[in-house]
Amino acid sequence: MTLLLGPPGAGKTSLLLALAGTLPSSLKMSGDIIYNGHTMDEFVPRRSAAYVSQHDLHMAELTVRETVNFSAKCQGIGHRYDLLMELSRREKEENIKPDPETDIYLKAAATGEQKAEVVTNHILKVLGLDICADTLVGNNMLRGISGGQKKRVTTAEMLVTPGRALFMDEISTGLDSSTTFQIVNSIRQTIHIIGGTAVIALLQPAPETYELFDDIILLSDGQVVYNGPREHVLEFFQSMGFKCPERKGVADFLQEVTSRKDQGQYWINSDETYRYVPVKEFAEAFQAFHVGQAIKSELAVPFDKNGSHPAALKTSQYGASMKELLKANINREILLMKRNSFVYIFKATQVMILKGKIYKKFNTT
Numbered sequence: 204m205t206l207l208l209g210p211p212g213a214g215k216t217s218l219l220l221a222l223a224g225t226l227p228s229s230l231k232m233s234g235d236i237i238y239n240g241h242t243m244d245e246f247v248p249r250r251s252a253a254y255v256s257q258h259d260l261h262m263a264e265l266t267v268r269e270t271v272n273f274s275a276k277c278q279g280i281g282h283r284y285d286l287l288m289e290l291s292r293r294e295k296e297e298n299i300k301p302d303p304e305t306d307i308y309l310k311a312a313a314t315g316e317q318k319a320e321v322v323t324n325h326i327l328k329v330l331g332l333d334i335c336a337d338t339l340v341g342n343n344m345l346r347g348i349s350g351g352q353k354k355r356v357t358t359a360e361m362l363v364t365p366g367r368a369l370f371m372d373e374i375s376t377g378l379d380s381s382t383t384f385q386i387v388n389s390i391r392q393t394i395h396i397i398g399g400t401a402v403i404a405l406l407q408p409a410p411e412t413y414e415l416f417d418d419i420i421l422l423s424d425g426q427v428v429y430n431g432p433r434e435h436v437l438e439f440f441q442s443m444g445f446k447c448p449e450r451k452g453v454a455d456f457l458q459e460v461t462s463r464k465d466q467g468q469y470w471i472n473s474d475e476t477y478r479y480v481p482v483k484e485f486a487e488a489f490q491a492f493h494v495g496q497a498i499k500s501e502l503a504v505p506f507d508k509n510g511s512h513p514a515a516l517k518t519s520q521y522g523a524s525m526k527e528l529l530k531a532n533i534n535r536e537i538l539l540m541k542r543n544s545f546v547y548i549f550k551a552t553q554v555m556i557l558k559g560k561i562y563k564k565f566n567t568t
Contacts (some may be wrong), residue, residue, distance in 0.1 A: 205420055
């Protein structure tokens with residue numbers, strides 16, 4: 204779990220889009236992005252990673268379960284179904300009786316049918332969406348789930364994909380601190396369970412939300428000021444002569460300490476007169492810091508491609524066959540037509556009446 208911090212305009216969205224392989228073609232990029240020793244042209248980044256925007260785009264007439272299940276059918280359920288099948292096989296060999304709730308998934312997995320439903324139910328349970336699974340998503344005109352639950356649905360749509368890397372951009376927009384904490388905590392549990400990676404950009408996280416993250420990436424003016432464990436970030440800035448006050452949120456301190464306007468209030472070196480420390484100087488000092496040195500030494504050793512699992516990176520463009528994609532879309536449209544049957548019947552009747560009037564007028568003339 205990595206928290207991406209930085210003032211507006213620092214480059215957080217651009218970084219997340221680049222990592223997810225969804226940068227606009229009009230932007231030029233220098234350098235290389237490597238996954239497990241593979242460059243971006245050796246696999247399909249959009250299937251190996253997932254980018255979650257700050258905007259929630261859902262069909263209001265679908266329930267939570269139907270929304271997530273449709274995403275699973277279109278994108279492919281990947282390794283999660285294989286994990287459930289492997290767990291079922293090992294329990295049979297060891298003669299182990301599983302937990303009743305887990306057994307539901309295992310029985311469904313044993314049939315070999317409705318694979319997407321198995322994974323969907325598992326993700327809904329992990330994210331705490333099982334209590335509203337059969338509730339309509341809704342919108343401004345149709346009553347549905349709450350704003351916090353919609354954020355979880357957006358996350359669930361990405362978690363059902365085969366991708367193990369999750370990039371989330373400003374997911375706390377329009378949410379209170381308590382709801383943000385619950386969502387991030389749910390993502391943390393999911394990421395730690397499936398062994399994935401999440402990079403989440405937040406503007407002003409509360410202290411309790413900040414404590415949920417393992418690593419911190421601090422951006423400012425397009426440069427990486429710090430990238431490493433959360434426990435050492437304050438140590439780095441103290442070595443630069445800046446200290447976070449006791450009653451000050453660490454996340455707020457990190458975003459203000461590189462600002463020319465707010466930096467002076469955190470200066471603690473009484474032996475020297477305060478001077479503004481530019482972002483470039485922070486970035487260079489981090490390279491000499493012990494965390495920066497550890498990252499540099501780790502990256503100096505090339506990653507062995509042979510040690511990467513074949514299912515870790517996806518090389519196929521689509522997660523399902525064209526037949527399955529067409530079937531999933533047709534089933535969804537039929538469901539939406541049933542939900543809005545009154546509108547379709549009314550419109551069809553209206554068209555028939557207008558057609559009859561036009562035909563009658565044409566005959567009379």
